[in-house]
Amino acid sequence: MNIPVEYYLWLSLALFCIGVLGVLYRRNAIIIFMCIELMLNAVNVLLVAFSTYLNDVDGQVFVFFIMAVAAAEVAVGLAILIMMYRNTRTTDIDILNRLKW
Amino acid sequence: MVVFSKSPVHSVLYLIITFFCIGGHYVLLNAQFLAVVHIIVYAGAIMVLFLYVLMLLNLNRESEPHKSTVMKVAAVICGGLIMVLLVGSLRGTEQMMITQSTDIGMVKTLGKVMFTDFLLPFEITSILLLAAMVGAVMIGKK
Amino acid sequence: MVSIETLALLIPVFPLVGFLLVALNVKRLPHGIASFIACGSVFLSFVAAILVFTTLLGLPEDSRSIAVDAFTWIKAGNFRADMSFLIDPLSSIFLLIITGVGFLIHVYSIGYMHDDTGFNRFFSYLNLFVFFMLLLVMGSNYLVMFIGWEGVGLCSYLLIGFWFKNQSYNDAANKAFIMNRIGDLGLLLGMLLIFVNFGTLNYISVAVMATSFSTETLTLITILLFVGAMGKSAQIPLYTWLPDAMAGPTPVSALIHAATMVTAGIYMVARNNVLYTLSPLSMQLVMIVGLGTAIFAATIALKQTDIKKVLAYSTVSQLGLMFLALGLGAFTAGIFHMATHAFFKALLFLGAGSVIHALSGEQDMRNMGGLKKYLPITFATFLIGVLAISGIPPFAGFFSKDEILANAFAYNPVVWGLALFASLLTVFYMFRLLYLTFFGNVRANAHSMSHIHESPKSITIPLISLAALSIAGGFIGVPEVLGGSHWLNSYLSPVFAQSKALVESQHHLDHSTEYALMGTVIALTVGVIIIAYVKYSKNKHVPVADANLSGGAKLLTNKYYVDELYNAIIVKPLYWLSNIFDIFIERLGIDKIVNAFGGSVVEGGKYTRLSQSGSIGYYIFLMVIGIVLILFYTLIG
Numbered sequence: 001m002n003i004p005v006e007y008y009l010w011l012s013l014a015l016f017c018i019g020v021l022g023v024l025y026r027r028n029a030i031i032i033f034m035c036i037e038l039m040l041n042a043v044n045v046l047l048v049a050f051s052t053y054l055n056d057v058d059g060q061v062f063v064f065f066i067m068a069v070a071a072a073e074v075a076v077g078l079a080i081l082i083m084m085y086r087n088t089r090t091t092d093i094d095i096l097n098r099l100k101w
Numbered sequence: 102m103v104v105f106s107k108s109p110v111h112s113v114l115y116l117i118i119t120f121f122c123i124g125g126h127y128v129l130l131n132a133q134f135l136a137v138v139h140i141i142v143y144a145g146a147i148m149v150l151f152l153y154v155l156m157l158l159n160l161n162r163e164s165e166p167h168k169s170t171v172m173k174v175a176a177v178i179c180g181g182l183i184m185v186l187l188v189g190s191l192r193g194t195e196q197m198m199i200t201q202s203t204d205i206g207m208v209k210t211l212g213k214v215m216f217t218d219f220l221l222p223f224e225i226t227s228i229l230l231l232a233a234m235v236g237a238v239m240i241g242k243k
Numbered sequence: 244m245v246s247i248e249t250l251a252l253l254i255p256v257f258p259l260v261g262f263l264l265v266a267l268n269v270k271r272l273p274h275g276i277a278s279f280i281a282c283g284s285v286f287l288s289f290v291a292a293i294l295v296f297t298t299l300l301g302l303p304e305d306s307r308s309i310a311v312d313a314f315t316w317i318k319a320g321n322f323r324a325d326m327s328f329l330i331d332p333l334s335s336i337f338l339l340i341i342t343g344v345g346f347l348i349h350v351y352s353i354g355y356m357h358d359d360t361g362f363n364r365f366f367s368y369l370n371l372f373v374f375f376m377l378l379l380v381m382g383s384n385y386l387v388m389f390i391g392w393e394g395v396g397l398c399s400y401l402l403i404g405f406w407f408k409n410q411s412y413n414d415a416a417n418k419a420f421i422m423n424r425i426g427d428l429g430l431l432l433g434m435l436l437i438f439v440n441f442g443t444l445n446y447i448s449v450a451v452m453a454t455s456f457s458t459e460t461l462t463l464i465t466i467l468l469f470v471g472a473m474g475k476s477a478q479i480p481l482y483t484w485l486p487d488a489m490a491g492p493t494p495v496s497a498l499i500h501a502a503t504m505v506t507a508g509i510y511m512v513a514r515n516n517v518l519y520t521l522s523p524l525s526m527q528l529v530m531i532v533g534l535g536t537a538i539f540a541a542t543i544a545l546k547q548t549d550i551k552k553v554l555a556y557s558t559v560s561q562l563g564l565m566f567l568a569l570g571l572g573a574f575t576a577g578i579f580h581m582a583t584h585a586f587f588k589a590l591l592f593l594g595a596g597s598v599i600h601a602l603s604g605e606q607d608m609r610n611m612g613g614l615k616k617y618l619p620i621t622f623a624t625f626l627i628g629v630l631a632i633s634g635i636p637p638f639a640g641f642f643s644k645d646e647i648l649a650n651a652f653a654y655n656p657v658v659w660g661l662a663l664f665a666s667l668l669t670v671f672y673m674f675r676l677l678y679l680t681f682f683g684n685v686r687a688n689a690h691s692m693s694h695i696h697e698s699p700k701s702i703t704i705p706l707i708s709l710a711a712l713s714i715a716g717g718f719i720g721v722p723e724v725l726g727g728s729h730w731l732n733s734y735l736s737p738v739f740a741q742s743k744a745l746v747e748s749q750h751h752l753d754h755s756t757e758y759a760l761m762g763t764v765i766a767l768t769v770g771v772i773i774i775a776y777v778k779y780s781k782n783k784h785v786p787v788a789d790a791n792l793s794g795g796a797k798l799l800t801n802k803y804y805v806d807e808l809y810n811a812i813i814v815k816p817l818y819w820l821s822n823i824f825d826i827f828i829e830r831l832g833i834d835k836i837v838n839a840f841g842g843s844v845v846e847g848g849k850y851t852r853l854s855q856s857g858s859i860g861y862y863i864f865l866m867v868i869g870i871v872l873i874l875f876y877t878l879i880g
Contacts, residue, residue: 003129009191011126017184022104023863024176030109030155032863034116037147038103041123044139052130057214060135064215067142068226072233074147078154079237085158093859179864182871190878 008049015042029081029093033074040070113151120144134208247298250291251311251328254338255381257284257291258374266367274362281366282349285373289342296335307332307737310383310447317386324444329383333738336578336731337380337510340585341503345373347705351593352494354701355600359492365405369498372398376503380510385434385444388511392430392475395504396423402499403491415487422484426474430511433467436460450517450741458522465518465525469532472508477559478536478566483806485559489551493596496551501558501588509562509581512569513738520572520742530570534661537563539803541668545675546799549606550595553676557632558588560665564647567662573650574739575732579720580647582731583639586716587631590709594625597698597706598680602691608676609785613685617695620703622681624710629677631713633670633768639717646722648764649757663764670771678779686785722757 015038022035044063051059103115120143127136215223261284265277272280299307308331317324328334349369356362375398379391397420404416434444440460441449453461472478477485477500488500499505512519512529519526537560544556561584568577599606601618615622631638634645644666652659685692697703720731736743798804 008126008130013184013187013191017180017187018104020183020867021176021180024179024867025104025173028109030151031104031112034103034112034151037143038116038119041120041143045123045126048127048130048132048135052132057210060132060211061215061219063132063135064138064211065219065222065226067138068230071142071147072230074150075237076233076240078150079240082154082157083240175864179867179871183867183874186871186874186878190874 005049005053008045012042012046012049015039015045027092029084032093033077033081037070037074040066109155110152113148113155116151117144117148120148134211245294247295247309247330248311250295250298251309251330251381252313254288254291254295254342255374255377257288258370258377260284262367262370262374265363265370269363269367272363274357277363277366278349278353281370282346282353284370285342285346285349288373288377289339289346292335292338292342295330296339299330299332299335304737308447321442322438324384324386326387327383328381328387329446330381331738332735333510333513333578334380336582336735337506338377340582341373341376341380344585344589344709345369345376345498345503347708348494348498348589348593351497351596351702351705352492354699355494355596356492361405365402365492368398368401368405369494372402372499372504376507379507383446385437385446388514389430389434392427392471392507395499395507396420396427396475399423399488399499399504402495403488405491405495409490412490415484415490419484419488422481423474426471426481429467429470429474431471433464433471436464436467440464446514453517453521458524461518462522462524465515465522466528468511468515468518469525469529472511472566473532476505476508476562476566478508478532478563479539482536482540482559483802483809486552486555486802489549489555493551493592493599496555497589497592497596500555501585501592503585505558505562506565506581506585509565509569509577512566513574513578516574516739516742519569526570526572528570529566530658533563533566533568533570534658534665535563536560537567537665538661538668539563541665541672543799543802544672545668546796547672548608548800550598550608550611550676550680551592551606553608553672554588554591554595557591557669557673560669561588561632564644564662564665567658568647568650571647571650571654571658572742573647574742575720575735576643576646576650578735579731580643582719583631583643583713583716586639586709586712587628590624590628590706590713591632593702593706593709594621594628597621597702598625600698600702601695602687603694605687605691608679610687610691611680612683612687612785613681614695615681618681618697620697620706624703624706625681626677627710627713629673632673633772634666634764635768636765637714637717639713639715642717642720642722645761645764646720649722649760652756652760659760663767666764667767667771670768671775674772674775675779678775679785682780683785 019035019039019042022038023032026032026035044066047059047063047066051057051063103112103119106112106115121140124136124140124144127133127139261281264280265272268277308329310327310329312325312327314326315323316326349366352365352369356365359365372395375391375394377391379388379395382388382391400416400420403419404413406412437449438444440456441452443449443452474481485500485505489496491499519529540556540559540563544553544560547553547556561580565577565580565584568574568580598611598614598618598621601614601621602611605611627638631640634641636642648659648662648666651662698706720729722729801807
């Protein structure tokens with residue numbers, strides 16, 4: 001059961017980059033949210049891997065909290081999304097340019 | 102898959118599969134508690150939330166206009182840049198290290214640490230969840 | 244017993260504290276308390292000055308030079324300039340005069356300005372002036388003297404323009420300050436040259452090193468220093484500010500423009516006696532300028548009709564005599580005359596102020612007359628002052644003037660003749676003033692005579708004190724020829740010893756020549772008095788109104804049109820030049836550049852705000868770019 005930590009490093013990196021790519025590439029707000037979750041998960045994986053490697057329980061506790069925060073964030077984000085849909089009948093984020101000068 | 106599929110529902114389903122895989126990885130890493138929590142919270146709750154919203158707003162069909170090609174290329178380049186940077190930075194690290202199986206991931210250990218060293222963040226997280234719930238409800242009201 | 248160092252440090256501190264106390268509470272203090280603080284502080288300085296003086300007398304002659312350090316001020320490389328004071332016979336004489344006469348004038352001001360709304364402000368300015376003047380004479384290096392020099396110029400400006408609601412007074416104050424500044428430029432250049440050549444600004448060090456420099460360097464330095472003295476002490480060509488400065492209240496004229504500030508130039512030349520002795524050319528310059536000024540101003544005073552202007556030109560003339568003495572190498576004579584002049588000129592000014600006060604502001608002598616019976620004390624003290632300035636023995640002016648004339652004769656009889664001419668003119672216009680003001684018919688109009696009264700005690704007591712000093716003050720310098728021991732000469736000799744050693748022995752007149760000179764002078768003086776008496780008192784000649792003047796009288800009354808000349812040659816071109824600068828350089832150049840800075844910020848903002856497109860995708864994109872850059876910088880760079 002001895003997996004080199006390096007592999008987990010690459011895995012997490014790959015997940016994170018895919019997430020970034022998704023955020024920049026898509027215009028649908030929901031997909032963007034999902035890609036953000038993907039990024040968070042990448043970090044989680046990395047943390048757990050290192051906590052196992054360094055024999056330290058702090059990493060897993062931290063992951064626990066990240067999960068809790070991610071859940072909260074998703075809830076609020078989706079609520080905002082629903083409001084946005086009610087106002088503009090679409091989930092296209094490029095429509096929201098009211099902050100323009 | 103998540104990123105490139107046309108239908109949002111398909112994206113969600115792919116993401117759920119991803120989460121299960123990651124949960125599996127957790128088990129591999131001897132973090133059983135976290136694996137279960139991960140599956141319950143993410144695949145069980147968050148993704149369900151996503152599906153709810155998708156159904157609510159009936160976003161099944163691919164209705165969004167795509168970004169302009171310039172932006173797409175720019176986006177790909179950006180993502181690529183990040184990847185290159187991180188890869189480049191991690192390349193110079195030492196060679197392979199080996200994981201060991203330990204007792205860390207056990208619920209008992211985790212629980213003990215959680216309620217002694219990390220008590221304050223724990224309580225504050227509960228307040229955070231409360232605030233998030235209230236906030237979501239407030240925002241969602243008509 | 245307080246040590247002399249502490250006393251020396253306290254002397255300027257008292258007026259400074261007085262100034263601060265009164266100035267910071269100008270609106271709140273009642274008049275009585277403000278005047279008490281102001282006069283009290285100067286009185287304390289006077290007491291301290293007396294103590295310093297007596298302590299100096301107690302010391303043996305060689306060691307009568309004490310340097311007191313207050314604090315280190317500049318220390319850069321090898322150069323060091325401290326705020327330190329030098330107590331020696333020269334500065335102690337000045338200290339006594341400044342604080343003593345200053346105190347009397349403070350007391351006088353209580354009565355003179357008692358119904359003026361700016362009473363407190365006046366006393367604060369007076370105290371400030373005393374502080375700066377003390378700093379000037381007590382400094383042990385050129386920097387401290389320069390602080391005092393500039394400070395008294397400032398106070399002169401403040402006090403001349405005291406009644407600032409009148410624009411012509413403000414103009415007079417401006418004129419005084421600017422002319423002083425022109426002189427100060429010379430002084431500053433001289434100081435810089437001293438620093439460059441000698442490497443130090445300390446008086447004693449400079450005096451020690453003076454002999455090792457070429458005459459040309461020293462001549463240049465001393466001429467520049469003398470330019471400063473010309474401005475401050477109102478010599479030709481920088482004298483026109485002094486008559487205009489009579490716009491200030493009379494105590495100001497008495498204190499600043501008779502007894503103290505104008506003597507700053509005398510002090511400076513006396514302090515630098517070594518440098519001047521080593522450059523004969525500048526000594527000649529000092530002498531010629533002094534003599535010329537003495538005669539020039541005396542001629543103008545002959546025809547002035549404003550009582551204060553006559554006294555102002557008289558001051559300019561007497562200062563010319565003092566500079567003549569300094570230029571001849573008779574430094575003690577110059578200081579002696581300065582001391583006696585302080586007494587009787589302050590007395591004359593204060594007396595004139597008393598007359599003006601009694602006549603409710605009338606200053607034209609043609610509208611005075613016959614005041615002898617209305618203002619007895621003023622008349623008596625004024626008479627003593629006029630006798631003193633005319634050089635009648637045994638009053639103070641006789642001894643000091645006589646010494647100057649004797650030295651002039653020893654140098655060159657022509658110089659003696661010219662100086663005598665200036666003195667005789669002085670006698671003439673002073674007695675003219677006396678007769679026109681106090682004798683004859685009452686020519687004042689009803690308004691002026693309505694409130695006529697002898698002045699209150701606060702005015703008359705200083706007058707009486709100064710009169711006593713005018714009588715007795717001459718006895719500090721009775722020459723040997725009359726049987727005295729010339730105490731002042733021996734007291735001041737350590738200060739001038741070095742320069743005396745550098746010069747070949749002065750021509751000494753034998754006693755019979757001196758008696759002959761004295762006799763001639765006294766006889767001529769009495770003759771002039773008789774002429775003045777005949778013209779103005781017996782024949783009751785009154786100067787005509789301005790419109791009826793002609794010829795030489797017109798020239799003199801209009802002060803040789805010097806003011807108009809300066810106006811045309813210097814002032815108008817300067818205004819024209821600054822107007823050009825204003826239009827081209829200021830408006831089109833500098834203003835545009837400064838505004839361009841602001842304008843560029845505005846323009847830049849106009850273009851930078853276009854990046855706020857508002858679309859979230861764009862923002863996320865920029866965020867990721869930012870992260871890339873940060874990662875790049877921290878991981879690779």
